[in-house]
Amino acid sequence: xxSFTGWLVSPFKLGREVxxxxxxxxxxxxxxxxxxxxxxxxxxxxxxxxxxxxRYFLMRGWGVLGGGFLVVFCVVLGGAGIYGFLQSSQGQVxxxxxxxxxxxxxxxxxxxxxxxxxxLKDAFRYTHYPVRFNRANRKVYVFTGGARKxxxxxxxxxxxxxxxxxxxxxxxxxxxxxxxHVIESGKIVHTVSIGSDGGSSPGVVLAHWEMIRRxxxxxxxxxxxxxxxxxxxxxxxxxxxxxxxxxxxxxALRWILAPFLFPIGVxxxxxxxxxxxxxxPSSVEAECAPARGSRVLxxxxxxxxxxxxxxGEAAFMQYWNEAETQAxxxxxxxxSLFR
Numbered sequence: 001x002x003s004f005t006g007w008l009v010s011p012f013k014l015g016r017e018v019x020x021x022x023x024x025x026x027x028x029x030x031x032x033x034x035x036x037x038x039x040x041x042x043x044x045x046x047x048x049x050x051x052x053x054x055r056y057f058l059m060r061g062w063g064v065l066g067g068g069f070l071v072v073f074c075v076v077l078g079g080a081g082i083y084g085f086l087q088s089s090q091g092q093v094x095x096x097x098x099x100x101x102x103x104x105x106x107x108x109x110x111x112x113x114x115x116x117x118x119x120l121k122d123a124f125r126y127t128h129y130p131v132r133f134n135r136a137n138r139k140v141y142v143f144t145g146g147a148r149k150x151x152x153x154x155x156x157x158x159x160x161x162x163x164x165x166x167x168x169x170x171x172x173x174x175x176x177x178x179x180x181h182v183i184e185s186g187k188i189v190h191t192v193s194i195g196s197d198g199g200s201s202p203g204v205v206l207a208h209w210e211m212i213r214r215x216x217x218x219x220x221x222x223x224x225x226x227x228x229x230x231x232x233x234x235x236x237x238x239x240x241x242x243x244x245x246x247x248x249x250x251x252a253l254r255w256i257l258a259p260f261l262f263p264i265g266v267x268x269x270x271x272x273x274x275x276x277x278x279x280x281p282s283s284v285e286a287e288c289a290p291a292r293g294s295r296v297l298x299x300x301x302x303x304x305x306x307x308x309x310x311x312g313e314a315a316f317m318q319y320w321n322e323a324e325t326q327a328x329x330x331x332x333x334x335x336s337l338f339r
Contacts, residue, residue, distance in 0.1 A: 004056075004059065004062070005165050006055075006056075006191065006193055007056045007059070007121065008062070008063055008117070008118060008121055008122075012191035013188075014187075014188050014189060014190065014191065015187055015188065015189075016187060016188055017186060017187065017188070018159060018181060018183070018188065021164075021337075021338065022159075022161050022163070022181075023161075024337045024338075025161040025162040025163070025164070025202075025337045025338065026159070026160070026161050027160045027161055027162065027206070027209050027213075028160065032206070033206065033330050033333070034210055034213075035203065035206060035207045035210055035323065035326050035327045035330060036207060036210070036224070036319075036322070036323035036326055036327070037207055037208075037210040037211035037214055037223060037224065037228070037323070038204060038207040038208055038210075038211060038228075038320070038323050038324065038327065039211060039228050039229075039230070039231070039232075040052075040178075040195040040196045040197075040198070040204070040205075040207075040208040040211075041053040041055075041057075041058075041194070041195030041196040041232050042195070042211070042230055042232065043130070043230060043232050043233065043234055043298075043299040044230070044296075044297065044298055044299060045215075045220060045223075045225065045230060045296075045297040046220065046290035046291075046294045046295065046296040046297065047135070047219065047220045047290055047291045047294035047295070048134060048135055048136045048288055048289065048290050048291055048294070049132055049133065049134055049135070049288040049290065050132070050133040050135070050211075050212065050215045050216075050220075051130050051131070051132045051133070052130060052131045052132075052133075052194050052195045053128050053130060053195060053196070053232055053234060054128055054129040054130065054131065054192065054193060054194070054195075055177055055193035055194065055195065055196060055197055056129075056193070057127075057128045057234065058196055058244055060122060060127075060268055060271045060272055061122065061241070061245075061264055061265070061266075061267040061268030061269070061270070061271045061272075062122070062264070062267070063118040063119055063121050063122025063123070063271065064118075064119055064122045064123050064267040064268075064270050064271045065263060065264060065267035066114075066118055067114045067115060067117070067118025067119035067120075067122070068119055068267065070110065070111070070114035070118070071111045071114050071115055071119065074107040074108070074110050074111035074114070075107070075111055077107055078103055078104060078106065078107025078108060078111075081103045081107070082100055082103050082104065085099050085100055085103065086100075122271045123270060123271045123274040123275065124274050124275060125145065125271075125275045125276075126143070126145045126275055126276050126277070126278045127234055127236055127272050127275045127276065127277050127278070128234050128278060129142075129143050129144065129145060129192070129278065130143050130234075130278055131143070131180075131192055131194050132280075132284070132288060133155065133212055133215060133216055134155075134287060134288050135215060135216050135219065135220075136287070136291075137287060138154060138155045138156060138216065139152050139153065139154055139155060139287075140152065140153050140154075140155050140158050140180070141280070141284055141288075142180075142182070142190065142192050143278045143280065144190070145278065149281065150280065150281065150284065151182055151190055152284075153182045155216055157183070158180050158181070158182060158183075159180065159181040159182075159183055160178065160179070160180050160209060160212075161179055161181075162176055162177075162178065162179075162202050162205045162206065162209075162334070162337065163176065163177050163178070163179040163193070164176055164202070164338045165177070173200055174200060174338075175197055175198075175199065175200065176197060176198045176199070176200070176201065176202040176204070176205045177193050177194075177196075177197035177198060177205060178193065178194045178195060178197075178198075178205050178208050178209055179191060179192065179193050179194070180192050180194060194208075194212075195208055196232075201327065201328050201331050202330070202331055202334040202335075202337070202338070203326075203327035203328050203329065203330035203331045203334060204324060204327045204328065206327060206330055206334065207323060207324070207326075207327040211223060220294070220295065224319060225297060226307070226308065226312060226315060226316070227312070227315035227316050227318065227319040228316060228319060228320075229297070229306045229307055229308070229312065229316055230297045230298065230299055230300065231300065231303070231304050231305065231306050231316075232299060232303060233299045233300050233301065233302060233303040233304075233305075234277075234299060235299065235300075235301055235302075235303075236269075236272045236273055236275075236277075237301075237302075238265075238269055239302060240302060240303045241265050241266075241268040241269035241272065242261075242262075242265035242268075242269075243302070243303045243304060244265075244268060244303065245261045245264040245265050245268070246258075246261055246265070247304065249261075
């Protein structure tokens with residue numbers, strides 16, 4: 001369940017100081033390596049602004065799927081129990097009134113809990129909660145969707161670190177992602193997980209951070225676009241909903257698992273189609289407007305599409321494989337940060 005930390009389970013702990021483990025994984029610490037940058041979830045890039053999806057965008061649908069299953073299970077089982085009691089009492093409610101109340105509570109309360117803590121954290125929300133990096137004024141904007149809609153913090157004051165989830169059980173795989181704390185008066189007031197995670201590799205997260213650092217400190221022209229490209233997409237469509245679960249597997253395995261992947265795609269579409277697209281305030285849009293003559297790289301309509309056709313895709317994959325190999329080579333050296 002570590003992949004869902006901060007979303008469906010284990011909300012981020014706020015109102016506290018940065019922990020020792022987080023401090024060791026501080027990405028501004030001296031001596032942190034600088035591998036080739038990797039694009040992990042960017043959906044917009046120009047000379048002023050770099051924008052990312054939040055980590056949980058790729059997991060949308062799991063709350064609807066898991067919570068929906070529990071709701072239906074409880075309703076069906078509770079309904080069957082109530083029907084059975086009524087049949088045994090020949091339609092007379094009074095003799096079995098308290099049995100019916102107990103059945104309704106036993107199955108109704110878990111259904112409502114599943115609806116609240118799973119389904120409604122996934123559906124009827126925002127499609128994503130983007131994070132913007134503004135090089136011109138060196139600010140970070142975090143879309144929260146709450147009463148304030150967004151937070152802004154100076155880039156140099158934000159605390160960026162590689163987070164490690166899991167690893168406590170024998171079969172619990174460690175997962176690493178890039179997180180940012182917003183700190184006020186020494187206390188954490190907001191935490192966000194930026195872009196897609198690095199799986200089991202902290203080095204991949206380091207390469208993810210290197211793209212942000214290089215953009216903010218050196219500029220768009222120092223990023224390798226091309227061969228890198230913007231391939232993530234926040235666009236809501238049936239095709240995009242099914243691309244994510246099916247892209248995890250290749251070849252025959254994809255079709256073997258299709259009966260299990262199809263419901264995930266349906267649930268993902270339901271979660272996103274019922275949600276609103278985030279809209280930045282006009283003041284933020286004005287501050288993040290690209291400079292005159294800047295290249296502007298926008299998200300594609302279909303997740304995974306790259307500019308340049310087959311040659312562009314081939315160049316992208318060659319760069320990606322080389323950069324990922326280099327990033328994973330840093331894993332051993334980074335291991336000491338998490339122990």
